[in-house]
Amino acid sequence: MTDYRRNFIAGGSFFFTVNLAERRLRLLTEHIDELRAAFRDVRRQHSFAIDAMVVLPDHLHAAWTLPEGDADFATRWRLIKSGFSRRLPAGERISGSRAAKGERGIWQRRYWEHTIRDGGDFARHIDYIHINPVKHGLVARVADWPYSSFHRMMKLGVYPEDWAGDVSDHDGAFGERPRGPAAR
Secondary structure, rough: OOOOOOOOOOOOOOEEEEEEEOOOHHHHOHHHHHHHHHHHHHHHHHOOOOEEEEEEOOOEEEEEEEOOOOOHHHHHHHHHHHHHHHHHHOEEEEEEEEHOOOOOOOOOOOEEEEEEEOOHHHHHHHHHHHHHHOOOOOOOOOOHOOOOOOOHHHHHOOOOOOOOOOOHHOOOOOOOOOOOHOOO
């Protein structure tokens, strides 16, 4: 079994990618109200700041900051995922191993987490979150995707409405590690 290591830093900021088990489904945007309700319920019991977030049909990206003295993002994700799952009718395909454990088949079991190191790392990940719908070809402009904290940040003056323009206007390296020979 793989030995997953999480970097639990009390009061830290983290970037997450959380995926559906079946990436061809569109459950997250088709059931956005249920997803929002799951987040609200968890935040009432276990506060945290959502610094940025984008919900795509089959996965989401989020940047959170946890309260001082609190490093437990794992419980929050478990509760969000289970809260969302309980709000959906059963009927998804479930593997034998999940069925044996009484699990639903909506989410991938794991998620990707990255500890934000500094202000530059934070900015790159926030940009990556917001450009993601354009990167995946869902919209031509960041402002056209409705399920994004970009709209809140635009109102706060953090981003102009036409931020990132056309996807060809940037190098696509928002929060990602470079690939190829130059990355070595």
